[in-house]
Amino acid sequence: MKFTFSLKPENFIIERDDERCIRCGACVQQCAYNAHYYLEEKDKVLGINHNCVGDGRCVAICPTNAIRIKQAENPYRPNYNWTKERMMDLYEQAENGTVLLVGMGAPTPHPVYWDKIVLNASQVTNPSIDPLREPMEVKTFLGSKPDKIEVVFDKNHKPEIKTRITPQLELEVPIMFAAMSFGAISLNACKSLAKAASEMGTFWNTGEGGLHKDLYKYGKNTIVQVASGRFGVHVDYLKAGAAVEIKIGQGAKPGIGGHLPGEKVNHEISVTRAMPEGSDAISPAPHHDIYSIEDLRQLIYSIKEATDYEKPVFVKISAVHNVAAIASGIVRAGADAVVIDGIRGGTGAAPKIIRDNVGIPIELAIAVVDERLRKEGIRNHASLIAAGGFRNSADVIKAIALGADAVYIGTAALMTLGCHVCGMCYKGICNWGIATQRDDLTKRLNPEIGAERAKNLLKGWKHEIQEMLGAMGINSIGSLRGNRLNLRAVDIHEPYLSILGIKPAGA
Amino acid sequence: MYEHNKAKEETELFLNNYFRVIKAEEIPTKQIPEIKSSPLHYRYFIEIVDNKKTGSLSLLTEEDYVVNRVVYINKNIEGAFVVSSGKNFGAFKGVGFPEDISKFFMLENYKAYAWTAHNRFPTNTPGWWGGAHPFTLLDFSIVHNGELSSYGINKRYVEMFGYECTMLTDTEVVAYLVDLLVRKHGLPFKTVCDIFSPPTWDVIQNMEDIKLKEYYKTLRIVYGSALLNGPFAFIIGFNGGLIGLSDRIKLRPLVVVESGNTVYLSSEESSVLEVCDKIDRVYHPEAGEPVFIFYNDYKGE
């Protein structure tokens, strides 16, 4: 029996200035969600509000600026507890008995501590430094560092290092592109990020989708991921990248596996992942060869063995309650870097209830992990990479001052390619050619232009970071890393102040 | 240094528990009107005997044992502060003008191969007797002109190796860094200076000598948290001589003056003229270029 009694209210209202509309049909052709149509008998272009996802494609593409998209008002009686969204979710499930699926990071109003943390600047007692004219170093090395090294002098009194350090990733800017698989995003999106990363001297991450043959040439700027589904994982793949990342969890869906629906598995994806076309690509929730921390060590070392100890191995986890102890275990298991993804981390598809309710904010996670590793004296043994909703260079520099070595950006990187955070990634019909595999849509994203735009973002953020460092009178980012004295809190109270390890502003 | 008698009693009890005290005496001082109030100053010549090292302390080396006990006194005995804990080595600190402090401690009665003197304008912490320069630990002393913008991370770095920064000032951390790098990690002074003030990455990138390039690169990768950032020039005193170093973009001055067998390190050439009338040579080190002044019989690198 199927019956419907909900209002099914629309989320957006499409307004069209009929005077301006020239009936070119661009919006009709461009909207994969079918939010526009042409009514021939009246020679009018009309909108279907229900279909609109608010991704801004039609507004951007309309040659005469005839389209405005507005947020629809709540048609229900206002209720703080029963918001429009909650009511709509509930009606949906009453009809279908399904798990609600979403894309992108959590939009929930969990506090964003970045907004309540302010930075320091030099005044009088020490000078600020001008980054435009004096050296301002943001070069960062990721990997395990020994606690100490041995130096000897040759007969000409020239120093020489006796200690061999394990492989490191060298970053010209401490920002990398987060794991997003070819599958979750299009090949053109992968190409854009790969090219931008290699030209900026940083790294992009394959996610768990294997490495497409066209992307092997970016190998030295690639981090290859090994996740529970082991898609596209073989020795050449492991060796193709500069580092290998074992993905245990993801901020948007801690404890949950992955699921690329069969309709997205087209020819190229099936080749890259070595799986049949049209088949679901299921990543189990756990790695079935990791049921304990000892097993993690085994997987880390099997990868090191397979790559002849030439690649650093990262381990990525989502920030959960006991993150400090877990991270400590990961470092002791031999990881060269720990990646922590906070509750605001993005995804191509995740159950809504998980995304919005599981995990902890990345700010707190960085603080406790860095502190714990220092207390145990093992902070040098692994780098700390933070991820999960970084929005601008201030978020990045605050993360570094809290103790991160570098950050991953995912959503921000996609926004350079046109993403408008509509959250429909899991539909696979992204109008911007990003989260889709449909040829007519992916060709909308030109990887050359995409790479340029992604590069521009990194350039801009790098300059801003240099400006902020200079203002603090610091000319090497290493001197800011973990330097929490340069942070102050506004409107954060105990116990979060002591968890963050920072003082309130004014103190 | 004691702020009151109770601190002295407590400390002496502590010292007798953990060391054999060979000689204890008050440090001679002269009351002068310029110095309004002063704490008590005592010095103790002590020996470490194994049967006083108990529990986990028994595993420590002689130096670590001393450091450990010094930190304990500074942290736990209210009103007591260890000004110096080295051998053949002394430190005098106070609140007042340098010439007054010198009169107060009657420095004219002391003789030494090397002297460092320092006058501080308290910036980030209020002045107190223990907070004056030099900062010392075992046989290292440090006087410092400037401010460390990297203090926050330098502090957390040494804390990872068991040091505790109790004095709220940036210079203290340099003393611990020197102790960690020289004594515990066994690094030569030259390397320690290269860690504190390394060349910039573009300079390293352009180095032709592969081994040297590897040397600097590795130092920066491994000891990035020990880099001293911000404006500074300092003088480290140790049992083999003196070392001067400035920051790598020269935000603080440092000048070397030679006069016969004597070498002066100073922030300003003019101040050397105050104490030395015959100058043979003046040298201005580059930014981050360490200056080593070794005693003739010093054997180390």
Next chain:
Amino acid sequence: MNSITIDALNLYYRELNFKIKEAVRKEGIKKVIIKNARGQRFIGTGLKEKDVEIIIESGVPGNDLAMFMDGPTVKVFGNAQDGVGNTMNNGKVFIHGDAGDVICYGMRNGKIFIKGNVGYRVGIHMKEYKDMIPSIVVGGKAGDFFGEYMAGGIGVVLGLNNDDKPIVGRYCATGMHGGVIYIRTEKIPTYLGKEVKIFELNESDKEKLKSLIEEFCQEFKEYKAEDILKSRFIKLIPVSKRPYGRLYSPGNHFPLPEENYFSNKKIDIEKKYY
């Protein structure tokens, strides 16, 4: 013969594997014989040399034997532990004894033959792509979750040893969405994964099975292929390539776009534009 014997007693796994790699890569050795294996992990891991044979003559090799392996043949004259053939890309593994849990996890190609029993979660998430069809033949019995999430390849369980235990444990083939499992049994296993159905073997199945069993018997000589092939087999294949297609909802945002919702005729964009 171009071979080398390594006594693994008291060798740390990194030393042993380094020796194997050096022998194979630098000296061109074709046959590496290991004596006294003592749980050294990752033997054969990541090796790509196709015509190389690694023989573990005595002792027990450690976990992740032949992980990421891409070509060589590994033989163990005894038991093996967990993780044999983990994410293996190609080559062959023969175990003259039992093997542990999570054998051939995520295996991409190649063949694994185990004379005895295997533990839990064997064949988990095996893959398949065109002519890359991994296979595992278990001479004895298998624990729970055999073929979990299996996405491709061939899993065979023969149950040749006589004990009372069921030939495969519970939840066999749960989440299976590709590949095929053949089980030599008269009785239908209980608690089968709900994603699969049972079928009789057709001619092409019989052919695949025959070639695998012949290879099995060639190595484990006490068994005869004709005898085994006489027995009854059942075949498990997934009902759907998309087992969870209907679990997730499109979300609350809008109804699925319906074609021709109105007269949804696309305009010829170029004609109208210019």
